[in-house]
Amino acid sequence: MSTLTAALADGVTMTRRNVIKNRRNLDIVVFSTAAPIGFALMFAYVFGSAITVPGTNYREFLIAGILAQTMLSTATNTGVGIAADMKKGLIDRFRSLPMSPTAVLVGRTSSDVITNLLVIAMMxxxxxxxxxxxxxxxxxxxxxxxxxxxxxxxxxxxTAAIGLSARSPEALSNAMFMFLMPMTFISNAFVPTAGLPTVLRVIAEWSPVSAVVGACRELFGNTAPGLAPTGPWPVENPVPATLCWIVLILVIFVPLSVHRYKKAVSK
Structure with a gap:
């Protein structure tokens, strides 16, 4: 068996392990959707009465932002799960097995995609x-x-790269919350960026969150009819911009995560 084939097989095995683990702990899905559902209801029925989006219904404008925020929130489960496994010593057990060093990370990130499918369905x-x-x-x-x-x-x-450097799952969870909240609010997730102060508007227009939210609104048909978005390239081309952000993040953080994993298990 080639090295690549063995690595893929190990990754599938670890994915199966994490899927079984998550299936036995459905609290992950419940708590991953509880806060976003609360946000959706609050913005739709409380703040939505005071927010006007020209040319479209605010509730249709809102949901793409809620879905993107939810995906960012569930992504923290990867980092927290890895940090918890390290704290419990499971990573040391995996290291003793004849398996690819990337299998743990691939299995964790891949299994979380399945969790995200359930969360997207509920949202x-x-x-x-x-x-x-x-x-x-x-x-x-x-x-x-x-x-x-x-x-x-x-x-x-x-979050996997961050989780491999965290001292505890609790510290990581708090740190990720402080990082993710500004990312979603300084974007087009809940309000149009046109009304933001200049500096915040520029940050929001080039934000990966704004790109994926704009792309989803375009693909779901939740944009104002006949009004094409105007602004920088990511605003006018949200789908290509989202794909560029995804590729850039993977190119940077997959090797970084693997490097940090190898460093962590070599201690």
Missing amino acids: SLTGLLIGWRIRSSFWEAAAGFALLLLFAYAASWI
Whole structure:
């Protein structure tokens, strides 16, 4: 068996291990959706009455932002899970097995994609209940959900790199919350960027969160009819911009995570 084939087989084995683990602990899915559902209801029924988005219904404008925020939140499960495994000594047990050093990371990030599918389904149902509708074709909508999953997968590698350096899962969880909240609020997730102060508007327009939210709104048909978005390249081309961000994140953080994993298990 070649080295690549063996690495893939090890990755599949670790993915299966994590899927079984998550299936026995459905609290992960419940708590991953509880806060986003709360945000969706709060923004739709409390803040939504005071927010106007020209040319479109605010609840349809909102859901793409909620879905992107949810994917970022669930991505933290990867880092927290790795940090917890390191604290419990499971990583040392894996190191003693004849397996590829990347299998642990591949298995963890891949299994979280399956969790994200369940979370997206629950959040989409919530969106439909509060008035969100998909107004595009089946394939465009499928592409929108695929972009969300790819974005979450890339974000998982960011948290994996951080989780391998964290001293404890608790510290990592608090740190990620402080990092992710500004990322979602300084974007087009909840309000149009046009009304933001100049510096914040520029940051929001070039944010990966704004790119994936804009791409999903476009693919779900939740944009203002006849009004093409204007601004920097990512604003006018959100789908290519999202793909560029995903590739860039993976190119940087996959090797970085593998390097940190090898460093951690060599101690």
